[in-house]
Amino acid sequence: MDLMELKDVSYRYRNSGQGVEILKGISCGFGLGKVYGIVGKSGSGKSTALTLMAGLDLPERGDILYEGISTRNMDLNLYRRTKAAVIYQSFQLFPLLTALENVMYPMELNGMKRKEARLQAGEYIRKVGLNEEAFHRFPSRLSGGEQQRIAIARALAMQTKLLLADEPTGNLDSANTGNIMDILTRLAHEDGYCVVIVTHDLGLLDRMDCVLRMKDGLLEACEEAPEGFVI
Numbered sequence: 001m002d003l004m005e006l007k008d009v010s011y012r013y014r015n016s017g018q019g020v021e022i023l024k025g026i027s028c029g030f031g032l033g034k035v036y037g038i039v040g041k042s043g044s045g046k047s048t049a050l051t052l053m054a055g056l057d058l059p060e061r062g063d064i065l066y067e068g069i070s071t072r073n074m075d076l077n078l079y080r081r082t083k084a085a086v087i088y089q090s091f092q093l094f095p096l097l098t099a100l101e102n103v104m105y106p107m108e109l110n111g112m113k114r115k116e117a118r119l120q121a122g123e124y125i126r127k128v129g130l131n132e133e134a135f136h137r138f139p140s141r142l143s144g145g146e147q148q149r150i151a152i153a154r155a156l157a158m159q160t161k162l163l164l165a166d167e168p169t170g171n172l173d174s175a176n177t178g179n180i181m182d183i184l185t186r187l188a189h190e191d192g193y194c195v196v197i198v199t200h201d202l203g204l205l206d207r208m209d210c211v212l213r214m215k216d217g218l219l220e221a222c223e224e225a226p227e228g229f230v231i
């Protein structure tokens with residue numbers, strides 16, 4: 001069974017009058033151990049699909065199944081806190097918490113004792129290639145690439161197998177883009193995470209195990225990134 005399955009998911013934003021249907025019945029499965037890339041033109045609905053997978057709202061029609069259970073039948077607050085870790089283009093670290101405290105936060109929120117959370121946070125930070133030197137720095141004292149690594153460590157601290165990333169390399173130079181992609185790929189291939197990346201960057205497509213194309217509110221079936229792929 002896939003970790004996550006989208007079944008005929010439709011969605012429109014309700015704050016825009018009658019609203020335009022952004023997603024028109026998309027279906028796809030996302031398995032453990034793989035990196036998925038969702039591509040498509042600006043405004044095609046990639047981030048919207050990701051936010052539904054992250055449990056920020058429910059589909060208008062259709063279902064998002066996590067381990068076979070629809071998000072409709074879950075406590076969405078709990079789902080967001082424990083199942084759907086999201087990594088953003090702009091890192092979204094808490095500015096007044098140190099790197100270590102940022103990573104401890106999801107574990108403490110879920111009831112872990114501070115001492116244990118501190119130990120585990122250190123492990124997650126090492127896992128993304130940073131060391132003690134970074135632990136006590138505030139985000140403003142970290143480079144963009146380091147901030148994104150801490151954001152990934154914080155996502156790991158959610159202790160879920162689903163990592164959702166919305167343009168995770170959008171604010172990074174090519175060297176840092178490569179590093180972040182290496183980390184995300186390792187997490188999928190070596191540690192079994194299901195990694196879903198929304199991106200504009202067609203240069204990343206050869207790093208994906210599966211490429212999905214969002215077009216006209218539909219998601220084209222999973223495919224290998226073909227030669228000369230265009231969105």
Ligand SMILES: Nc1ncnc2c1ncn2[C@@H]1O[C@H](COP(=O)(O)OP(=O)(O)OP(=O)(O)O)[C@@H](O)[C@H]1O
Binds near residue numbers: 044200
């Ligand atoms: N909160 C909102 N309220 C109303 N409309 C929205 C909202 N968020 C996004 N939209 C609209 O929904 C459509 C899809 O947006 P979405 O951000 O999902 O696209 P995208 O493919 O991720 O675009 P980009 O690549 O530019 O980030 C766009 O037309 C956008 O203007």
